[in-house]
Every structure is written in structure tokens, then in C-alpha cells.
Amino acid sequence: MKQTETPRFGHALILVILLVIIFGGSIIGLGLSPYVPLLISLLATMIFAKLRRATWDDIQTQLLAGIQTALAPLFLFLLIGMLIALWMGTNVIPTMLWLGFNVANAAWFLPSALLVTAIVGSMIGSAFTTLATVGVALMGVGTAMGFSPALVAGAVLSGAIFGDKSSPLSDSTNLASSIAETDLFAHIKNLMWTTLPALVVSFIIFIVLGTGHAGASAAELHHLAGLLTPTWWTVVPLVLLVGMAWAKIPAIPTLLVNVGVTGAYFLLNHNMTTLADVLLNGFKTTAENDMLQSLLNRGGMLAMMPTVIIIMLALALGGLLTEQKILQAVMMPLANRIKHGAGVITGTIVTGIAANFMIGEQYLATILPGQLWKQAFDRVGLSRLALGRSVEDSGTVVNYLVPWGVAGSFAAQTLGVPVHVFAPFVFFSLLSPVFSLLSAWTGIGIKKRDA
Numbered sequence: 012m013k014q015t016e017t018p019r020f021g022h023a024l025i026l027v028i029l030l031v032i033i034f035g036g037s038i039i040g041l042g043l044s045p046y047v048p049l050l051i052s053l054l055a056t057m058i059f060a061k062l063r064r065a066t067w068d069d070i071q072t073q074l075l076a077g078i079q080t081a082l083a084p085l086f087l088f089l090l091i092g093m094l095i096a097l098w099m100g101t102n103v104i105p106t107m108l109w110l111g112f113n114v115a116n117a118a119w120f121l122p123s124a125l126l127v128t129a130i131v132g133s134m135i136g137s138a139f140t141t142l143a144t145v146g147v148a149l150m151g152v153g154t155a156m157g158f159s160p161a162l163v164a165g166a167v168l169s170g171a172i173f174g175d176k177s178s179p180l181s182d183s184t185n186l187a188s189s190i191a192e193t194d195l196f197a198h199i200k201n202l203m204w205t206t207l208p209a210l211v212v213s214f215i216i217f218i219v220l221g222t223g224h225a226g227a228s229a230a231e232l233h234h235l236a237g238l239l240t241p242t243w244w245t246v247v248p249l250v251l252l253v254g255m256a257w258a259k260i261p262a263i264p265t266l267l268v269n270v271g272v273t274g275a276y277f278l279l280n281h282n283m284t285t286l287a288d289v290l291l292n293g294f295k296t297t298a299e300n301d302m303l304q305s306l307l308n309r310g311g312m313l314a315m316m317p318t319v320i321i322i323m324l325a326l327a328l329g330g331l332l333t334e335q336k337i338l339q340a341v342m343m344p345l346a347n348r349i350k351h352g353a354g355v356i357t358g359t360i361v362t363g364i365a366a367n368f369m370i371g372e373q374y375l376a377t378i379l380p381g382q383l384w385k386q387a388f389d390r391v392g393l394s395r396l397a398l399g400r401s402v403e404d405s406g407t408v409v410n411y412l413v414p415w416g417v418a419g420s421f422a423a424q425t426l427g428v429p430v431h432v433f434a435p436f437v438f439f440s441l442l443s444p445v446f447s448l449l450s451a452w453t454g455i456g457i458k459k460r461d462a
Contacts, residue, residue: 016336017336017339017340017343018063018335018336018337018340019340020340020341020344022059022340023336023337023338023340023341024340024341026055026056026059026337027337027338027341027365027369029055030052030055030056030369033048033051033052033055034048034052034368036048037051038414038431045321045324045325045414045415045420046320046321046324048415049321049324049325049328049415050324052328053074053324053327053328053331056328056331056332056335056337057070057331059335059337060073060331060335063335065335070331073330073331073333073334073335074327074330074331075327075330076330076333076334077326077327077328077329077330077331077333077334077370077372078323078326078327078330079330083262083263084139084322084417084421085319085322085323086263087139087262087263087266088315088318088319088322088421088424089312089315089319090263090266090267090270091139091140091143091266091315091425092293092310092311092312092313092314092315093270093290093310093311093312094143094144094266094269094270094273094310095143095144095147095293095294095309095310095311095425096289096290096292096293096294096309096310096311097270097273097274097277097289097290097294097310098144098248098273098310099293099294099296099307099308099309099310100277100281100289100294101244101248101273101276101277102240102241102242102244102245103244103245103248103249103273104144104147104148104151104307105239105240105241105307106239106241106242106244106245107145107148107245108148108151108152108155108239108306109239109240109241110241111148111149111151111152112152112155112233112239113233117156117157117221118221118222119218119221120152120153120156120158120221121153121158121162121163121166121217121218121220121221122166122214122217122218122221124149124153124163124166124167124170124217125166125167125169125170125210125213125214125217126170126214127145127149127170128141128142128145128146128149128166128167128168128169128170128171128174129169129170129171129173129174129177129210130170130174131144131145131171131174132170132171132172132173132174132175132177132178133173133174133177133178134174134178134253134256134257135178135180135252135253135256136174136175136178136179136180136181136182136184136256137175137180137181137182137256137262138168138171138172138174138175138411138418139262139418139421139425140252140262140265140266141170141171141174141175142167142168142171142421142422142425142426143425144249144252146167146168146171146425146426147309147425147426149163149166149167150163150164150167150426150427151306153166154305154306155306158221160426160427160428160432160433161428161432161433161435161436162220162436164422164426164428164432164433164436164437165217165433165435165436165437165438166217166436167426168411168422168426168433168437168439168440169210169213169217169437169438169439169440170439172407172408172411172437172439172440173206173209173210173439175407176202176206176403176407176408177199177202177203177206179195179196179199180256180257180259182262183373183374183377183403183407184198184199184202184403184407186374186377186378187377187381187399187402187403187406187407188399190377190378190381190382190385190398190399190402191381191385191395191396191398191399191402192395193394193395193396193399197396198396198399198400201396201397201399201400201456201458202399202400202403204400204446204450204455204456205400205404205443205446205447205450205456206443208442208446209438209439209442209443209445209446210439212438212442213438213439213442216438217438239303244276247272247276248269248272248273251268251269251272252265252269255268255269274286274290277289289310289311290311290312291311291312291313292311292313292314293308293309293310293311293313293314294307294308294309294310294311295308296308314424315424317424318420318421318423318424321415321420322371322415322417322420322421324415325370325371325372325415325416325417325420326370326371326372326417328369328370328371329369329370329371329372329375332369332370333370333375333379337369338362338365338366338369338370338379338383339379339383342358342362342365342383343383345358346358346383346384346386346387347387349387349391350391351391352391352392352393352397352451352457353451353452353454355384355387355388355391355393356393356397356401356447356448356450356451356457357448357451357452358384358387359380359381359383359384359398359401359402359405360401360404360405360444360447360448361405362379362380362383362384362405363376363377363380363401363402363404363405363406363409364405364409364444366379366380366406367405367406367409367410367412367413367416368413368416371410371413371415371416371417372410372416372417373406373407373410373416373417373418376405376406376407376409376410377402377403377406377407378406379406380401380402380405380406381398381399381402381406384398384401385398388460389460392459392460393457393458393459393460394457394458394459394460395460396458397457397458400447401447401451403443404443404444404446404447405443405444405447408439408440408443408444409440409444411430411437411440412430412434412437412440412441413430414429414430414431416430419434
């Protein structure tokens with residue numbers, strides 16, 4: 012495959028505007044599923060590539076290149092589907108629900124959910140795993156208490172994303188640090204200039220939103236708790252998960268081991284046929300209570316397939332846009348013209364957000380702005396730490412707000428709430444770019460490049 016030349020600015024801009032119209036008109040205007048605009052956008056971008064005299068073989072290679080960048084997350088989703096089903100079937104998540112029903116306090120539930128997922132996310136370094144385990148349990152408790160699922164999802168996501176960004180075990184944090192070529196712990200320390208304010212303001216907002224909540228009574232929650240049977244076994248997979256994360260074992264082997272251990276425990280009371288059905292189709296409770304059925308009938312590989320399909324289409328589009336250098340053509344002239352630090356940081360954040368909505372992949376939305384703006388940071392005398400923080404505050408956190416994004420699709424499937432419904436309440440993701448821009452334009456927390 013020959014090297015693809017960067018298209019003209021005007022041509023690339025026309026395509027970008029066309030894609031914005033396609034997505035906005037289809038999803039917001041007509042209320043269609045992301046599948047439709049993704050397919051239309053894929054066809055439009057293929058035509059654009061063909062008009063630039065790309066061969067069909069090149070186009071196919073570029074499509075597949077996009078999907079290959081996220082083969083690991085796609086496999087991870089299938090493992091998480093299996094793990095959720097097994098944690099339901101072996102009473103791990105029901106035990107968490109039992110604990111939550113017994114100690115839940117409506118006034119403090121939302122801020123508590125934020126802090127719990129923030130702590131767990133920091134410990135294991137994975138927002139996805141946090142959402143699939145503790146997040147699922149908190150969603151069950153919150154909805155049982157009468158809170159809007161979107162509001163609970165916003166609190167759970169805000170905490171999980173903060174934990175992911177603040178952990179030295181996080182893939183995305185390590186990636187941003189490596190792109191900026193900075194020390195990991197210096198990078199995390201510098202992130203606190205924007206992540207801590209975003210977390211504190213989110214915490215205060217959730218306190219306000221939880222005040223005066225009138226939902227299920229304590230008696231109703233205790234009744235639900237009485238229908239569940241806690242077990243000592245819950246400690247085993249939780250300790251295994253945290254221990255392997257602290258040992259810096261990658262996510263896929265960690266989850267695969269947990270699936271194996273939990274599956275073996277499941278077989279103590281069930282046969283292999285039942286195990287296979289649970290892994291594929293998810294867990295189905297025998298409880299007759301409607302609320303418990305809605306909370307416990309979850310998981311399985313098939314449940315993750317709608318998410319996997321959306322992500323594959325989005326990544327194929329992202330691969331074509333990346334290989335055709337569309338975003339580079341639009342943003343590079345701007346990157347070369349900006350002469351001051353605040354403008355460079357603003358440009359990086361805008362590029363990260365745009366990359367998320369155009370490409371849909373968290374890692375690419377981190378890598379691409381970092382590559383585009385790296386020299387600009389050096390030119391205006393800013394530390395690379397400022398670059399790393401800028402790509403985290405846009406490329407990493409905003410993907411959870413994109414309906415066809417890898418993180419957004421996963422969160423929607425796992426928590427059972429559509430992205431466009433929970434997005435207004437993921438205050439941490441909404442506030443991180445805001446505080447990053449405030450830092451840039453006030454100079455607070457901005458490090459200069461060493462001479």
C-alpha cells in the first residue's frame with residue numbers, strides 16, 4: 012500500500028462538515044440508531060478516498076487497520092459479558108446489592124456512588140472493569156431507591172473515569188504519558204490541576220441532586236435485601252481482580268483468570284451445559300420479584316454483540332479517516348499558525364473532542380492530537396506535561412459521551428442506559444475540558460518547558 016498524501020484543507024473540511032450533518036441529522040434529527048449514520052458515513056468516506064484515487068485494496072486495508080487497533084477492547088467486552096453473567100450466577104453482584112440495600116442512604120447515595128467507583132477505579136486502573144462490577148451493583152441499588160437510571164449512571168461513570176485517569180495501572184493514562192514523553196507519576200500529579208476540581212464540583216452537584224430525593228423507603232430496600240443471600244465467596248473474585256491489577260497483569264489475562272475461577276465455582280452447583288448457556292446468554296434468576304429480575308438477569312457474550320457491532324463500524328470509519336489523514340488536513344494549518352500557549356492547548360482539546368466524535372476510538376483520539384500538536388507545544392515553550400494533560404482531558408474522557416464510541420457504547424450496554432440519556436449527567440467528563448481550558452487561559456497549573 013502506497014503512502015497516502017494529506018488531502019487539501021478545503022476538501023477535508025467539506026467531508027468533515029458532511030459527516031457532522033449525517034450524524035446530527037440521523038441521531039438527533041431522526042432519532043436513528045448509530046448503525047445507520049455509521050454506514051452512511053463509511054460509504055461517504057469510501058467515495059472520498061476513491062475520488063482521491065485510492066485503490067479498493069487500499070480502502071479495505073485502511074478499514075481493517077481501524078478495527079485492528081481495538082481488537083483487545085472487543086475481546087475484553089466479550090470477557091466482561093461472561094464475567095457479569097458469572098458474578099450474577101455465583102452471587103457476587105447479588106451480595107453487593109444486599110450490602111447496598113442494607114446501608115443505602117438516599118441523601119448520600121449519588122456522591123457515595125461517585126466516590127466508591129473513583130476509589131475502585133484508582134485501585135484497578137480500569138473504568139471498564141469498574142463499571143462492569145461495582146458499577147452494575149450500584150446501578151441496581153440506585154434504581155431500586157427510585158433514582159433516575161441516567162443520574163445513577165452519571166455518578167458511576169464520573170467516579171470510574173476519574174479513577175481510571177488517576178491510576179498508574181491505567182492503559183489510557185500510560186498511553187497519554189508515553190505520547191507526551193513524560194514521566195508517568197509526574198503526568199498523574201499534573202493531571203490533578205484539572206481532575207480534582209472536576210471531581211469536587213461533580214461531587215457537590217450530586218449532593219445537591221440527591222437532596223430531598225423521595226424514592227423507595229428503607230423498609231422496601233430491606234425487603235429486597237431479604238430476598239438475597241450474601242455469601243463469603245464474593246471476597247474471592249474481588250480480591251483476585253484487585254490483586255492481579257496491582258501485580259500489573261494486563262486486563263485480558265486478569266479477566267480470563269477471573270472467568271475461569273468463577274466458572275469453576277459455578278460448576279460446584281451446576282453442570283457444564285448450564286455454564287455454557289450462562290456464558291453465552293447471560294444469567295436468569297429464579298426470583299419472582301420483578302425488581303430483582305430486572306437487576307439480576309444480565310450478562311453473557313450475546314448481550315455485548317450490539318455494542319461490538321457499533322464499535323466495529325465506528326473503528327472501520329475511524330481507520331479510513333485516519334489513514335486518509337482527514338483530521339490532520341483540517342487541524343494542521345491551525346496548529347502551525349497558533350503562536351501562544353493557551354491557543355495550542357485549546358486546539359489540542361478541540362482536536363481530541365473532534366477525534367472522538369469522528370473516529371470513535373479512545374486511544375486514537377489520544378494519539379492523534381498528541382502527534383498533531385506535539386511540536387506546537389515545543390514551539391510555544393510549554394512543558395510536555397501540559398500536552399499529556401490536554402489529550403487526557405479531551406481524548407480520554409469525552410469518548411464516554413459518544414454514542415458510537417468504544418467507551419460510550421460499552422457504558423451504555425453495561426449500565427443499561429443509552430449514551431444520549433446519561434451524557435448530561437457525566438459531569439466529570441463534561442467539566443474536565445472546561446477546567447483544562449480555564450487552566451490554559453489563566454495560566455494556573457501550566458508548566459513551561461525547561462530551557
